[in-house]
Amino acid sequence: MTRLSHTPALPGYWRLQDAKARFSELVRRVRSEGPQHVTVHGRDEVVVVAAEAFHKLTGETCGQTLIDALRSVPTEDIDLTPTRAPMPVREVEL
Numbered sequence: 001m002t003r004l005s006h007t008p009a010l011p012g013y014w015r016l017q018d019a020k021a022r023f024s025e026l027v028r029r030v031r032s033e034g035p036q037h038v039t040v041h042g043r044d045e046v047v048v049v050a051a052e053a054f055h056k057l058t059g060e061t062c063g064q065t066l067i068d069a070l071r072s073v074p075t076e077d078i079d080l081t082p083t084r085a086p087m088p089v090r091e092v093e094l
Helices: 016-021 021-031 052-057 064-072
Strands: 014-015 036-040 043-048
Touching: 014 016, 016 021, 016 036, 021 036, 021 043
Parallel strands: 014 036
Antiparallel strands: 036 043
């Protein structure tokens, strides 16, 4: 944990009592400015992040975006029949 002597003056850092008293503002700043640090006795204790960022970090939605994208493709316009092109042949002297 990082010791911060002037924690309340740093942007993105909140003393615990300030974070509790102004929680709505803390949440708004997380959405507009990014992660916000909450300190206890001048030490970094927790970081508040947006839910979307949390899910990316924990991998909970890993692959879901790709699955959703593939499901949204109109498949009736795509021919999925495999075709083989003739193999190129080159002359070889034996």
